[in-house]
Amino acid sequence: MPETSEWNDEEVATQVQKGDIESFRILVERYEPKMTRYAKRFLFDGDEGKDLVQEVLIKAYVNIQSFDTSRRFSPWIYRIAHNEFVNNIKKRQKERENVSIFDFDLLFPHLTAKETADDGFNKAEVKSMLERSLNTLNAKYKEPLVLYYFEDMDYREIADILHIPVSTVGVRLQRGRAMLKKIVKE
Amino acid sequence: MDDNIVNTIKSREIKMRSSAYFRWRSVFIVLAAILVFLVIIFVATFIIFALQQNGGFFATNFGPAGWEIFLFSLPWSFLLLSIVLILILWLLLRRYPIIYHQPFLYTLLTLIIVIALACFFLSASSIHGGIFRYVSKNQIPVVTGVYEFETAPMSGVYRGQVVVLATSSFILENGLGQTSTVIVVPGAWPELGEVTAGDYVIMFGHGIATATIEAYGLEPIVDYQ
Numbered sequence: 001m002p003e004t005s006e007w008n009d010e011e012v013a014t015q016v017q018k019g020d021i022e023s024f025r026i027l028v029e030r031y032e033p034k035m036t037r038y039a040k041r042f043l044f045d046g047d048e049g050k051d052l053v054q055e056v057l058i059k060a061y062v063n064i065q066s067f068d069t070s071r072r073f074s075p076w077i078y079r080i081a082h083n084e085f086v087n088n089i090k091k092r093q094k095e096r097e098n099v100s101i102f103d104f105d106l107l108f109p110h111l112t113a114k115e116t117a118d119d120g121f122n123k124a125e126v127k128s129m130l131e132r133s134l135n136t137l138n139a140k141y142k143e144p145l146v147l148y149y150f151e152d153m154d155y156r157e158i159a160d161i162l163h164i165p166v167s168t169v170g171v172r173l174q175r176g177r178a179m180l181k182k183i184v185k186e
Numbered sequence: 187m188d189d190n191i192v193n194t195i196k197s198r199e200i201k202m203r204s205s206a207y208f209r210w211r212s213v214f215i216v217l218a219a220i221l222v223f224l225v226i227i228f229v230a231t232f233i234i235f236a237l238q239q240n241g242g243f244f245a246t247n248f249g250p251a252g253w254e255i256f257l258f259s260l261p262w263s264f265l266l267l268s269i270v271l272i273l274i275l276w277l278l279l280r281r282y283p284i285i286y287h288q289p290f291l292y293t294l295l296t297l298i299i300v301i302a303l304a305c306f307f308l309s310a311s312s313i314h315g316g317i318f319r320y321v322s323k324n325q326i327p328v329v330t331g332v333y334e335f336e337t338a339p340m341s342g343v344y345r346g347q348v349v350v351l352a353t354s355s356f357i358l359e360n361g362l363g364q365t366s367t368v369i370v371v372p373g374a375w376p377e378l379g380e381v382t383a384g385d386y387v388i389m390f391g392h393g394i395a396t397a398t399i400e401a402y403g404l405e406p407i408v409d410y411q
Binding site for chain 2: 062160
Protein backbone atom coordinates (compact mmCIF):
# COMPACT_ATOMS: atom_id res chain seq x y z
CA MET A 1 0.00 0.00 0.00
CA PRO A 2 1.57 3.33 -1.01
CA GLU A 3 1.90 6.27 1.39
CA THR A 4 -1.10 8.59 1.52
CA SER A 5 0.94 11.30 -0.16
CA GLU A 6 1.63 8.95 -3.08
CA TRP A 7 -2.03 8.34 -3.73
CA ASN A 8 -3.44 9.81 -6.87
CA ASP A 9 -6.16 12.47 -6.65
CA GLU A 10 -8.96 10.00 -7.20
CA GLU A 11 -7.73 7.74 -4.38
CA VAL A 12 -7.47 10.71 -2.03
CA ALA A 13 -10.96 11.85 -3.03
CA THR A 14 -12.27 8.36 -2.23
CA GLN A 15 -10.77 8.69 1.27
CA VAL A 16 -12.39 12.10 1.72
CA GLN A 17 -15.72 10.66 0.57
CA LYS A 18 -15.36 8.11 3.37
CA GLY A 19 -15.24 11.02 5.83
CA ASP A 20 -11.49 11.51 6.26
CA ILE A 21 -11.19 15.33 6.42
CA GLU A 22 -7.41 15.15 6.88
CA SER A 23 -7.02 13.55 3.45
CA PHE A 24 -8.67 16.64 2.02
CA ARG A 25 -5.54 18.53 3.13
CA ILE A 26 -3.61 16.61 0.42
CA LEU A 27 -6.03 17.78 -2.25
CA VAL A 28 -5.80 21.35 -0.95
CA GLU A 29 -1.99 21.16 -1.08
CA ARG A 30 -2.09 19.91 -4.66
CA TYR A 31 -4.81 22.18 -6.00
CA GLU A 32 -4.47 25.44 -4.10
CA PRO A 33 -1.47 26.59 -6.23
CA LYS A 34 -3.20 25.48 -9.44
CA MET A 35 -6.45 27.23 -8.51
CA THR A 36 -4.60 30.40 -7.51
CA ARG A 37 -2.80 30.41 -10.86
CA TYR A 38 -6.08 29.74 -12.69
CA ALA A 39 -7.81 32.56 -10.74
CA LYS A 40 -4.97 34.94 -11.61
CA ARG A 41 -5.41 34.20 -15.28
CA PHE A 42 -9.12 34.95 -14.79
CA LEU A 43 -7.87 38.32 -13.56
CA PHE A 44 -8.67 37.64 -9.91
CA ASP A 45 -5.67 38.77 -7.97
CA GLY A 46 -4.85 39.55 -4.34
CA ASP A 47 -7.45 39.02 -1.63
CA GLU A 48 -10.31 38.56 -4.06
CA GLY A 49 -8.41 35.72 -5.76
CA LYS A 50 -7.57 34.10 -2.41
CA ASP A 51 -11.18 34.29 -1.24
CA LEU A 52 -12.42 32.77 -4.46
CA VAL A 53 -9.90 29.93 -4.34
CA GLN A 54 -10.90 29.24 -0.74
CA GLU A 55 -14.54 29.19 -1.81
CA VAL A 56 -13.72 26.76 -4.65
CA LEU A 57 -11.90 24.38 -2.31
CA ILE A 58 -14.68 24.50 0.29
CA LYS A 59 -17.27 23.84 -2.42
CA ALA A 60 -15.16 20.92 -3.61
CA TYR A 61 -15.26 19.51 -0.07
CA VAL A 62 -19.01 20.08 0.36
CA ASN A 63 -19.82 18.45 -3.00
CA ILE A 64 -17.17 15.74 -3.07
CA GLN A 65 -19.77 12.98 -2.85
CA SER A 66 -20.92 13.98 -6.32
CA PHE A 67 -17.45 13.24 -7.71
CA ASP A 68 -17.36 10.00 -9.71
CA THR A 69 -14.08 8.34 -8.64
CA SER A 70 -13.91 6.41 -11.91
CA ARG A 71 -13.22 9.73 -13.66
CA ARG A 72 -10.38 12.23 -13.29
CA PHE A 73 -10.52 14.58 -10.32
CA SER A 74 -8.82 17.50 -11.98
CA PRO A 75 -11.56 18.42 -14.55
CA TRP A 76 -14.15 18.06 -11.76
CA ILE A 77 -12.51 20.65 -9.49
CA TYR A 78 -11.69 22.93 -12.42
CA ARG A 79 -15.41 22.85 -13.30
CA ILE A 80 -16.22 24.13 -9.81
CA ALA A 81 -13.58 26.84 -10.23
CA HIS A 82 -14.94 27.78 -13.65
CA ASN A 83 -18.47 28.20 -12.26
CA GLU A 84 -17.23 30.19 -9.29
CA PHE A 85 -15.10 32.53 -11.41
CA VAL A 86 -17.75 33.00 -14.10
CA ASN A 87 -20.38 33.82 -11.45
CA ASN A 88 -18.00 36.35 -9.98
CA ILE A 89 -17.33 37.91 -13.34
CA LYS A 90 -21.09 38.20 -13.85
CA LYS A 91 -21.31 40.00 -10.51
CA ARG A 92 -18.66 42.40 -11.68
CA GLN A 93 -20.95 43.20 -14.64
CA LYS A 94 -18.30 44.77 -16.78
CA GLU A 95 -17.54 41.50 -18.60
CA ARG A 96 -21.17 40.39 -18.76
CA GLU A 97 -21.24 40.50 -22.56
CA ASN A 98 -18.40 37.99 -22.67
CA VAL A 99 -20.11 35.37 -20.50
CA SER A 100 -23.47 34.72 -22.09
CA ILE A 101 -25.79 31.84 -21.16
CA PHE A 102 -26.02 30.63 -24.74
CA ASP A 103 -23.30 30.72 -27.30
CA PHE A 104 -23.81 30.24 -31.04
CA ASP A 105 -20.57 28.21 -31.07
CA LEU A 106 -22.53 25.51 -29.24
CA LEU A 107 -25.29 25.42 -31.81
CA PHE A 108 -23.58 23.91 -34.84
CA PRO A 109 -21.16 21.01 -35.21
CA HIS A 110 -17.53 21.94 -35.98
CA LEU A 111 -15.06 19.90 -37.94
CA THR A 112 -11.80 21.25 -36.52
CA ALA A 113 -10.96 19.39 -33.36
CA LYS A 114 -7.52 17.93 -33.95
CA GLU A 115 -5.40 18.38 -30.86
CA THR A 116 -2.28 18.64 -32.95
CA ALA A 117 -3.61 21.56 -34.98
CA ASP A 118 -1.73 24.54 -33.58
CA ASP A 119 -1.87 26.91 -36.59
CA GLY A 120 1.89 26.95 -36.86
CA PHE A 121 2.44 28.17 -33.30
CA ASN A 122 4.56 26.29 -30.85
CA LYS A 123 3.42 25.91 -27.28
CA ALA A 124 6.04 28.24 -25.77
CA GLU A 125 5.24 30.91 -28.33
CA VAL A 126 1.50 30.82 -27.53
CA LYS A 127 2.18 30.79 -23.77
CA SER A 128 4.34 33.86 -24.06
CA MET A 129 1.77 35.67 -26.23
CA LEU A 130 -1.00 34.65 -23.84
CA GLU A 131 0.88 35.97 -20.79
CA ARG A 132 1.23 39.34 -22.48
CA SER A 133 -2.33 39.58 -23.81
CA LEU A 134 -4.52 38.07 -21.10
CA ASN A 135 -6.25 41.35 -20.33
CA THR A 136 -7.23 42.06 -23.90
CA LEU A 137 -8.47 38.60 -24.88
CA ASN A 138 -12.18 37.75 -24.81
CA ALA A 139 -13.01 35.43 -21.86
CA LYS A 140 -14.63 32.93 -24.22
CA TYR A 141 -11.28 32.30 -25.94
CA LYS A 142 -9.00 33.06 -23.01
CA GLU A 143 -10.26 30.24 -20.80
CA PRO A 144 -9.69 27.31 -23.22
CA LEU A 145 -6.26 28.74 -24.05
CA VAL A 146 -5.33 28.99 -20.36
CA LEU A 147 -6.57 25.47 -19.67
CA TYR A 148 -4.74 24.03 -22.66
CA TYR A 149 -1.44 25.88 -22.47
CA PHE A 150 -1.04 26.52 -18.73
CA GLU A 151 -3.03 23.78 -17.03
CA ASP A 152 -2.08 21.07 -19.55
CA MET A 153 -5.61 19.85 -20.07
CA ASP A 154 -6.56 17.92 -23.18
CA TYR A 155 -9.56 18.78 -25.38
CA ARG A 156 -11.90 16.35 -23.65
CA GLU A 157 -11.01 17.64 -20.19
CA ILE A 158 -11.54 21.23 -21.32
CA ALA A 159 -14.90 20.17 -22.80
CA ASP A 160 -15.83 18.64 -19.42
CA ILE A 161 -14.81 21.78 -17.53
CA LEU A 162 -16.61 24.21 -19.82
CA HIS A 163 -19.51 21.86 -20.63
CA ILE A 164 -19.11 22.36 -24.36
CA PRO A 165 -18.56 19.92 -27.27
CA VAL A 166 -14.97 18.76 -27.87
CA SER A 167 -15.09 20.18 -31.40
CA THR A 168 -16.02 23.61 -29.97
CA VAL A 169 -12.90 23.47 -27.79
CA GLY A 170 -10.84 23.04 -30.98
CA VAL A 171 -12.59 25.96 -32.66
CA ARG A 172 -12.15 28.28 -29.67
CA LEU A 173 -8.46 27.41 -29.38
CA GLN A 174 -7.97 28.03 -33.06
CA ARG A 175 -9.81 31.38 -32.94
CA GLY A 176 -8.07 32.31 -29.69
CA ARG A 177 -4.64 31.69 -31.24
CA ALA A 178 -5.61 33.77 -34.26
CA MET A 179 -6.76 36.60 -31.97
CA LEU A 180 -3.54 36.41 -29.98
CA LYS A 181 -1.53 36.67 -33.18
CA LYS A 182 -3.55 39.72 -34.22
CA ILE A 183 -3.19 41.37 -30.79
CA VAL A 184 0.56 40.76 -30.70
CA LYS A 185 0.99 42.17 -34.23
CA GLU A 186 -0.87 45.34 -33.24
CA MET B 187 -3.61 27.98 3.00
CA ASP B 188 -4.17 24.20 3.18
CA ASP B 189 -4.27 24.32 7.01
CA ASN B 190 -6.44 27.38 6.81
CA ILE B 191 -9.03 25.67 4.59
CA VAL B 192 -9.13 22.41 6.51
CA ASN B 193 -9.37 24.39 9.77
CA THR B 194 -12.15 26.54 8.31
CA ILE B 195 -14.00 23.37 7.35
CA LYS B 196 -13.56 22.02 10.87
CA SER B 197 -14.22 25.25 12.76
CA ARG B 198 -17.23 26.35 10.73
CA GLU B 199 -18.42 22.75 10.87
CA ILE B 200 -18.89 22.74 7.13
CA LYS B 201 -20.75 19.57 6.31
CA MET B 202 -20.15 17.48 3.26
CA ARG B 203 -23.38 16.89 1.32
CA SER B 204 -24.34 13.23 1.55
CA SER B 205 -24.18 10.90 -1.43
CA ALA B 206 -27.94 10.38 -0.95
CA TYR B 207 -28.44 14.12 -1.61
CA PHE B 208 -26.75 13.80 -5.03
CA ARG B 209 -28.52 10.53 -5.79
CA TRP B 210 -31.91 12.08 -5.03
CA ARG B 211 -31.03 15.20 -6.99
CA SER B 212 -30.19 13.04 -10.02
CA VAL B 213 -33.40 11.05 -9.58
CA PHE B 214 -35.37 14.32 -9.35
CA ILE B 215 -33.72 15.70 -12.51
CA VAL B 216 -34.33 12.49 -14.44
CA LEU B 217 -37.96 12.33 -13.26
CA ALA B 218 -38.47 15.99 -14.15
CA ALA B 219 -36.94 15.32 -17.59
CA ILE B 220 -39.24 12.30 -18.11
CA LEU B 221 -42.25 14.38 -17.06
CA VAL B 222 -41.29 17.21 -19.44
CA PHE B 223 -40.72 14.63 -22.21
CA LEU B 224 -44.19 13.14 -21.62
CA VAL B 225 -45.75 16.61 -21.70
CA ILE B 226 -43.93 17.27 -25.00
CA ILE B 227 -45.36 14.02 -26.41
CA PHE B 228 -48.82 15.06 -25.19
CA VAL B 229 -48.50 18.49 -26.81
CA ALA B 230 -47.00 17.06 -30.03
CA THR B 231 -49.78 14.47 -30.37
CA PHE B 232 -52.30 17.25 -29.72
CA ILE B 233 -50.82 19.25 -32.62
CA ILE B 234 -51.20 16.18 -34.87
CA PHE B 235 -54.75 15.57 -33.61
CA ALA B 236 -55.70 19.22 -34.11
CA LEU B 237 -54.39 19.13 -37.70
CA GLN B 238 -56.37 15.94 -38.35
CA GLN B 239 -59.52 17.50 -36.91
CA ASN B 240 -59.27 20.99 -38.40
CA GLY B 241 -58.36 19.70 -41.86
CA GLY B 242 -54.83 21.14 -41.87
CA PHE B 243 -53.25 17.85 -42.93
CA PHE B 244 -55.95 17.12 -45.49
CA ALA B 245 -55.58 20.56 -47.07
CA THR B 246 -51.93 19.83 -48.02
CA ASN B 247 -53.25 17.52 -50.76
CA PHE B 248 -54.50 20.55 -52.68
CA GLY B 249 -51.41 22.51 -53.67
CA PRO B 250 -50.20 25.95 -52.51
CA ALA B 251 -53.68 27.08 -51.38
CA GLY B 252 -53.91 23.94 -49.26
CA TRP B 253 -50.48 24.57 -47.73
CA GLU B 254 -51.55 28.10 -46.89
CA ILE B 255 -54.56 26.65 -45.05
CA PHE B 256 -52.22 24.18 -43.34
CA LEU B 257 -50.11 27.06 -42.02
CA PHE B 258 -53.19 28.87 -40.74
CA SER B 259 -54.49 25.64 -39.19
CA LEU B 260 -51.34 25.05 -37.16
CA PRO B 261 -51.90 25.50 -33.42
CA TRP B 262 -49.02 27.98 -33.13
CA SER B 263 -49.34 28.48 -29.38
CA PHE B 264 -48.87 24.74 -28.85
CA LEU B 265 -45.93 24.68 -31.26
CA LEU B 266 -44.38 27.51 -29.24
CA LEU B 267 -45.12 25.63 -26.02
CA SER B 268 -43.41 22.50 -27.36
CA ILE B 269 -40.32 24.54 -28.31
CA VAL B 270 -40.21 26.02 -24.78
CA LEU B 271 -40.58 22.52 -23.30
CA ILE B 272 -37.76 21.17 -25.49
CA LEU B 273 -35.53 24.00 -24.22
CA ILE B 274 -36.50 23.17 -20.61
CA LEU B 275 -35.64 19.51 -21.29
CA TRP B 276 -32.26 20.56 -22.69
CA LEU B 277 -31.60 22.78 -19.64
CA LEU B 278 -32.43 19.87 -17.34
CA LEU B 279 -30.14 17.44 -19.15
CA ARG B 280 -27.29 19.66 -20.22
CA ARG B 281 -25.27 18.78 -17.10
CA TYR B 282 -24.73 15.29 -18.51
CA PRO B 283 -21.72 14.68 -20.81
CA ILE B 284 -23.89 12.89 -23.37
CA ILE B 285 -25.72 16.20 -23.87
CA TYR B 286 -23.02 18.86 -23.53
CA HIS B 287 -20.55 16.92 -25.69
CA GLN B 288 -22.97 17.29 -28.60
CA PRO B 289 -23.64 20.51 -30.52
CA PHE B 290 -27.06 21.85 -29.54
CA LEU B 291 -28.33 21.26 -33.09
CA TYR B 292 -27.57 17.51 -32.85
CA THR B 293 -29.34 17.27 -29.50
CA LEU B 294 -32.32 19.16 -30.90
CA LEU B 295 -32.49 16.94 -34.01
CA THR B 296 -32.22 13.78 -31.88
CA LEU B 297 -35.03 15.02 -29.64
CA ILE B 298 -37.22 15.87 -32.63
CA ILE B 299 -36.62 12.39 -34.11
CA VAL B 300 -37.41 10.67 -30.77
CA ILE B 301 -40.57 12.78 -30.35
CA ALA B 302 -41.62 12.07 -33.96
CA LEU B 303 -41.09 8.32 -33.43
CA ALA B 304 -43.04 8.41 -30.17
CA CYS B 305 -45.88 10.28 -31.91
CA PHE B 306 -45.77 7.76 -34.77
CA PHE B 307 -46.14 4.77 -32.46
CA LEU B 308 -48.63 6.44 -30.13
CA SER B 309 -51.82 7.24 -31.99
CA ALA B 310 -52.73 10.90 -31.54
CA SER B 311 -56.43 10.04 -31.72
CA SER B 312 -56.18 7.39 -29.00
CA ILE B 313 -54.71 9.98 -26.62
CA HIS B 314 -56.82 12.99 -27.53
CA GLY B 315 -59.98 11.40 -29.01
CA GLY B 316 -61.26 10.46 -25.57
CA ILE B 317 -60.50 13.90 -24.12
CA PHE B 318 -62.21 15.54 -27.11
CA ARG B 319 -65.28 13.33 -26.63
CA TYR B 320 -65.38 14.11 -22.90
CA VAL B 321 -64.99 17.87 -23.24
CA SER B 322 -67.60 17.95 -26.02
CA LYS B 323 -70.16 16.65 -23.55
CA ASN B 324 -68.84 18.29 -20.39
CA GLN B 325 -67.87 21.94 -20.32
CA ILE B 326 -64.44 22.23 -18.75
CA PRO B 327 -63.01 25.75 -18.57
CA VAL B 328 -60.06 26.34 -20.94
CA VAL B 329 -59.85 22.66 -22.04
CA THR B 330 -63.13 22.80 -23.98
CA GLY B 331 -61.83 25.85 -25.84
CA VAL B 332 -58.61 24.04 -26.72
CA TYR B 333 -60.54 21.11 -28.23
CA GLU B 334 -62.63 23.39 -30.43
CA PHE B 335 -61.91 22.54 -34.06
CA GLU B 336 -64.91 24.11 -35.76
CA THR B 337 -63.65 25.80 -38.92
CA ALA B 338 -64.58 29.35 -39.83
CA PRO B 339 -66.88 29.82 -42.85
CA MET B 340 -64.94 30.63 -46.04
CA SER B 341 -61.73 29.33 -44.49
CA GLY B 342 -61.36 26.80 -47.30
CA VAL B 343 -61.78 23.82 -45.03
CA TYR B 344 -65.17 22.67 -43.76
CA ARG B 345 -66.12 19.95 -41.33
CA GLY B 346 -69.45 18.46 -40.42
CA GLN B 347 -71.86 15.56 -40.82
CA VAL B 348 -73.34 14.41 -44.12
CA VAL B 349 -77.07 14.45 -43.45
CA VAL B 350 -78.52 13.90 -46.95
CA LEU B 351 -76.53 12.35 -49.78
CA ALA B 352 -77.28 12.77 -53.52
CA THR B 353 -75.34 11.72 -56.63
CA SER B 354 -72.94 14.63 -56.81
CA SER B 355 -73.94 16.70 -53.83
CA PHE B 356 -74.94 16.41 -50.20
CA ILE B 357 -76.19 18.43 -47.28
CA LEU B 358 -73.60 19.10 -44.60
CA GLU B 359 -74.44 20.04 -41.02
CA ASN B 360 -71.66 21.61 -39.02
CA GLY B 361 -71.08 21.47 -35.27
CA LEU B 362 -73.14 24.63 -34.78
CA GLY B 363 -76.16 23.01 -36.44
CA GLN B 364 -75.91 25.12 -39.63
CA THR B 365 -76.50 23.30 -42.91
CA SER B 366 -74.92 23.90 -46.33
CA THR B 367 -75.34 22.32 -49.72
CA VAL B 368 -72.10 20.83 -50.95
CA ILE B 369 -71.53 20.36 -54.66
CA VAL B 370 -68.71 17.95 -55.27
CA VAL B 371 -66.78 18.81 -58.44
CA PRO B 372 -66.21 15.93 -60.92
CA GLY B 373 -62.92 14.19 -60.21
CA ALA B 374 -62.87 15.31 -56.57
CA TRP B 375 -60.50 13.38 -54.43
CA PRO B 376 -61.40 10.90 -53.08
CA GLU B 377 -64.58 9.69 -54.79
CA LEU B 378 -67.86 10.80 -53.27
CA GLY B 379 -68.92 7.14 -53.44
CA GLU B 380 -66.74 6.47 -50.41
CA VAL B 381 -68.96 8.67 -48.26
CA THR B 382 -72.27 7.58 -46.75
CA ALA B 383 -74.99 9.55 -45.00
CA GLY B 384 -74.17 10.03 -41.32
CA ASP B 385 -70.42 10.24 -41.94
CA TYR B 386 -68.41 13.09 -40.48
CA VAL B 387 -66.22 14.63 -43.16
CA ILE B 388 -63.58 17.23 -43.61
CA MET B 389 -63.69 19.03 -46.97
CA PHE B 390 -61.48 21.28 -49.01
CA GLY B 391 -63.36 23.77 -51.18
CA HIS B 392 -64.86 27.23 -51.28
CA GLY B 393 -68.19 28.93 -50.80
CA ILE B 394 -69.86 29.79 -54.11
CA ALA B 395 -73.15 31.16 -52.76
CA THR B 396 -74.96 31.50 -49.47
CA ALA B 397 -74.84 28.12 -47.75
CA THR B 398 -73.44 26.48 -50.88
CA ILE B 399 -69.95 25.05 -51.03
CA GLU B 400 -68.02 23.67 -53.97
CA ALA B 401 -65.81 20.81 -52.74
CA TYR B 402 -62.63 19.63 -54.44
CA GLY B 403 -61.99 16.87 -51.98
CA LEU B 404 -63.36 15.35 -48.85
CA GLU B 405 -62.33 12.82 -46.26
CA PRO B 406 -64.30 10.98 -43.60
CA ILE B 407 -63.14 11.69 -40.05
CA VAL B 408 -63.98 10.09 -36.71
CA ASP B 409 -66.78 11.83 -34.85
CA TYR B 410 -65.76 12.45 -31.29
CA GLN B 411 -68.61 14.83 -30.45
